Amino acid sequence: MSDPALPPLQIADVQRTVAGELERIGPVIDELGARFADAGHELALVGGPVRDAMLGRLQNDLDFTTSARPEVTEKLVRGWADAIWDLGRAFGTIGCRKGPWQVEITTYRSETYDPSSRKPDVDYGDNLAGDLGRRDFTVNAMAMSLPGRTFEDPFGGVVDLAARVLRTPGTPESSFSDDPLRMMRAARFAAQLGFTVAPEVVAAMTDMAERITIVSAERVRDELVKLVEAPWPRRGLTLLVETGLAAYVLPELPALALERDEHHRHKDVYQHTLTVLEQSIELEDRLDGGGPDFVSRFAALMHDVGKPKTRRFVDDGTVTFHHHDVVGAKLTRKRMQALRFSNDTIDAVAKLVELHLRFHGYGTGEWTDSAVRRYVRDAGDQLTRLHVLTRADCTTRNKRKAERLRRTYDDLEARIARLSEQEELASIRPDLDGTQIMEILDLPPGPVVGEAYRFLLELRMEEGPQPYDAARDALLTWWAARSAE
Incomplete structure (x- = not known):
């Protein structure tokens, strides 16, 4: 977009x-x-x-x-x-x-x-x-x-509206002194309405950016959500970064401008991130509720925030960002907690950030059925959003490479669909429930039953659904080996 x-x-x-x-x-x-x-x-x-x-x-x-x-x-x-x-x-x-x-x-x-x-x-x-x-x-x-x-x-106002420009009734310095949150609102309206912000307003935002720190986290959060859910969030986010406001409300974003993406050296990670955000918006029709979807968009915005802390220079001149997915998830969680987001929203976004690289281990389709099951299990109720984020994260200008990645992900989604139809992947459980485990092993309720349950769940992930007799035999074999330790 x-x-x-x-x-x-x-x-x-x-x-x-x-x-x-x-x-x-x-x-x-x-x-x-x-x-x-x-x-x-x-x-x-x-x-x-x-x-x-x-x-x-x-x-x-x-x-x-x-x-x-x-x-x-x-x-x-x-x-x-x-x-x-x-x-x-x-x-x-x-x-x-x-x-x-x-x-x-x-x-x-x-x-x-x-x-x-x-x-x-x-x-x-x-x-x-x-x-x-x-x-x-x-x-x-x-x-x-x-x-x-x-x-x-x-x-x-009608003249400014016709010109699609944002100005303040009095001086912007006076307006922003009265309520510093108006600086955030300028960025939000730019994103919602597609308006240009007048130069004197931008100058005041830049000079007074630190003043945003006296505004409560909840008010800042609400404006940020409206901005991200707007039709043109890139415009508003760019304004936040260029005026210095982002350094106070979302510092992980401007930090990305210092990093070079190891796969796309023609652009920095900051520009790559904004492109991923726009591409995720274009894919929102894949989501059950359509859009705008804050969780999907914010995950796209935060997916690479771990790169600044994980950048390493290799002797051959390349740059690596190992484990930036895990580090990024932690940074995302910390930032969203500071902005007073709900735990459910934080968990959803952090999970997507942590899993956004998982697909790249798929290669050209070498994953076993077990690996596909684990991918679905780990994504949980964020699977559809993970599909969107993974697809949006391809910003290469190499059309052949982009088409190959698209086909590979099409294949993964098709495999997930087939296995889901056969095995109900969305609700994977062991082939024996807790009551059956206790009956077979003659155990009372307790931690050992949990151990047995987890063993059977791993067996289910590795080998798919098992008939009762096969699951019972595997459980007894596991129990015998455990008892002999």
């Missing part, structure tokens, strides 16, 4: 797109606007929904800003909304659902960071212009006052 070169938007096209979107969401915004106006309060559709309406990105999440305080907002939506929640009350936000629409209504506000704080201080504002002025980018600082549907654009 190549970096986008999107043409500028035409204002007339934007206006037509907005008109169509307003017809779709009209029943919600007009009713809600009337309720607030009747109570003497201002209400405006704001931020992302206004921007996305202009881009034709239809959505059911609607954000509003209002002069009403949260307790008043809650009263005004009660009886109108199908459900109400107030988890964001501390930040001035009341959430609710109306039919298919998810609604968030936030009191006019300004928020700033104390230099030593990880959380923003929230102060209520008293007018729409002030609220828009504290937003991250001009394309998110547009609003539509309700119920009259008056378009508000004090910072030229």
Whole structure:
């Protein structure tokens, strides 16, 4: 998925797109606007929904800003909304659902960071212009006052949107001082929307990159996930690296730019990694849920992070990266723990990183059925993602070599499919269960039964399914040898 070169938007096209979107969401915004106006309060559709309406990105999440305080907002939506929640009350936000629409209504506000704080201080504002002025980018600082549907654009957001450029309403230094996470959001929006980031914004991101360290790991993680799941993550990741932000939030990525890939000397491992990420995205239709798939993408991004620590120069001038898969899995686990990912997500990504080289021992198909079974067993529930990562990890420009690797992996997948059909590989178990083991060996439950179970599992991996009598005889032979030790 190549970096986008999107043409500028035409204002007339934007206006037509907005008109169509307003017809779709009209029943919600007009009713809600009337309720607030009747109570003497201002209400405006704001931020992302206004921007996305202009881009034709239809959505059911609607954000509003209002002069009403949260307790008043809650009263005004009660009886109108199908459900109400107030988890964001501390930040001035009341959430609710109306039919298919998810609604968030936030009191006019300004928020700033104390230099030593990880959380923003929230102060209520008293007018729409002030609220828009504290937003991250001009394309998110547009609003539509309700119920009259008056378009508000004090910072030229529609012009920047048409030009597909990200600028800040005020100086970027002031914006990023207020909330350093906005630097991450610049990269995320570049990846999501295909926008260019204005030079002065890039300069401020570069100068202020270290400021990201005061933001909580959870907030950084959430932005990183959105960036990686975006249509053009390479654009956002490149911006993080070039501005120095990646050195603080994902330092393993810029470290790759220092390494040369031993198989592809025309590019460094950093560029190879970004290409693998893009190729993994192109293969997401192979996954059960399709895409975007964070685990698959992040594994592609991290698969070679062990190379800097394992680089060795050989006397003949070649470079090796022995065991970078194992080292990379450990580094991946450590980084994801620091970013507060769930254990399940960490385990999935780390497993893929650790196994990403396993296929290369397959040669031209020399693996035994036993080796194929072990490949499936070790991959476990990540087998399909491992197929994607392994295929994506071929970035050679040698078409003959690339075709050979593709055919070889086709053969491996076909063998897995055949064995799976014959042997139920996804749930490989010994031919005898624990109860049968205890009956045959006359044993009570305990560690020895576990030993016998593992012996039979290895036998199953090596020789495939066995009839009961053969499995029993093998177990008895093993037991006799163990007892004689």
